[in-house]
Amino acid sequence: MIEHSEPRTAEGEELQRRFAAMPKAEVHVHLEGATAPDASYAIARRNAVELPVASLEEWRRYFDFRDFPHFIDVYRKTTDTIRTTDDLALMVAQFYVDQARQNIRYSECFISMSLHLRRLSAAEILDALAQGIERGQTVSSSRVQFIADISREDPHTQSAVLDLALRGQRRGLIIGIGLGGLEKEFPPHLFHETYARARDAGLHVVAHAGEAAGWESIREAVDELQVTRIGHGIRIIDSPEYAAEMRARNVVFEVCPVSNYAIGSTPIDKPHPIRKMVDLGLRCTVNTDDPAMFSTDMAAQYQLLAGQGFSWDELWKLNAQTLDATFLTPPEKAEYRREWEDFAATLG
Numbered sequence: 001m002i003e004h005s006e007p008r009t010a011e012g013e014e015l016q017r018r019f020a021a022m023p024k025a026e027v028h029v030h031l032e033g034a035t036a037p038d039a040s041y042a043i044a045r046r047n048a049v050e051l052p053v054a055s056l057e058e059w060r061r062y063f064d065f066r067d068f069p070h071f072i073d074v075y076r077k078t079t080d081t082i083r084t085t086d087d088l089a090l091m092v093a094q095f096y097v098d099q100a101r102q103n104i105r106y107s108e109c110f111i112s113m114s115l116h117l118r119r120l121s122a123a124e125i126l127d128a129l130a131q132g133i134e135r136g137q138t139v140s141s142s143r144v145q146f147i148a149d150i151s152r153e154d155p156h157t158q159s160a161v162l163d164l165a166l167r168g169q170r171r172g173l174i175i176g177i178g179l180g181g182l183e184k185e186f187p188p189h190l191f192h193e194t195y196a197r198a199r200d201a202g203l204h205v206v207a208h209a210g211e212a213a214g215w216e217s218i219r220e221a222v223d224e225l226q227v228t229r230i231g232h233g234i235r236i237i238d239s240p241e242y243a244a245e246m247r248a249r250n251v252v253f254e255v256c257p258v259s260n261y262a263i264g265s266t267p268i269d270k271p272h273p274i275r276k277m278v279d280l281g282l283r284c285t286v287n288t289d290d291p292a293m294f295s296t297d298m299a300a301q302y303q304l305l306a307g308q309g310f311s312w313d314e315l316w317k318l319n320a321q322t323l324d325a326t327f328l329t330p331p332e333k334a335e336y337r338r339e340w341e342d343f344a345a346t347l348g
């Protein structure tokens with residue numbers, strides 16, 4: 001797990017205060033990964049789900065990720081504790097509370113629909129989502145929109161997830177589809193058709209790429225799936241030529257610094273690739289990915305980058321870029337941008 005060094009200077013303390021207080025946006029966060037191990041343990045007990053551990057203590061230790069496949073295994077087991085519409089609605093409502101607590105004013109959140117469809121019907125999932133949104137909105141002023149995520153290791157679920165997303169789109173509950181899970185073994189081209197249908201229907205499309213596999217995986221996601229936003233994409237630094245193309249095409253990178261260290265996508269003793277990505281002129285955003293699973297939050301991402309030499313101005317620009325990269329409409333963005341500007345004005 002990543003250790004965050006506490007700021008020792010007055011300047012460091014002021015930065016920490018700003019990271020917590022500034023209005024933020026998030027475009028890459030998973031509902032299931034935002035659920036704490038203690039919460040999933042309680043849900044598992046309530047639903048009499050068998051876990052590969054004997055105690056809460058062991059379950060917490062289970063989240064010490066060894067590598068990417070181990071992380072996916074833990075992620076799937078956590079999601080498997082969800083058995084009822086009530087579990088799902090509660091998770092959604094809790095997500096609103098957690099985002100508001102961090103001053104994340106607007107989020108686009110993945111739900112691993114391939115996994116939930118094993119236990120619940122599409123109608124049940126959408127009803128639970130609607131309930132969770134309603135509850136969340138009554139206790140939080142943060143706004144959230146949802147993206148139906150396909151687990152690539154279950155490619156046979158892709159059309160069911162798309163159908164669910166289309167029904168959700170009609171009800172104003174879902175805005176897009178995503179692609180997560182085992183990247184190396186299940187490349188983007190397997191999902192070509194589903195993405196074409198999603199785009200035709202006006203759904204937004206995103207995909208994880210260049211996290212657990214090389215930069216070529218990013219090229220395949222862009223070419224095959226025509227995504228304009230890439231989840232992680234940190235391997236882009238291995239091809240400055242393709243990075244130049246990504247820059248010219250204005251493709252967005254959903255960077256999640258703590259996540260990459262926690263899973264081992266970035267070695268713990270190396271600076272995070274976002275430094276090179278920003279220097280290459282790429283359009284980067286800052287996100288938590290799975291905050292509860294990695295015991296982190298959004299302010300900690302900025303704190304980590306500040307510790308690696310990013311200036312306040314650079315970090316503020318990343319925060320503004322994250323809002324800009326959302327799927328909000330231009331008038332909606334303009335409204336939030338005023339909040340960002342109001343905060344900047346308080347800094348003098």
Ligand SMILES: [Zn+2]
Nearest residue numbers: 180208231289
């Ligand atoms: Zn992710």
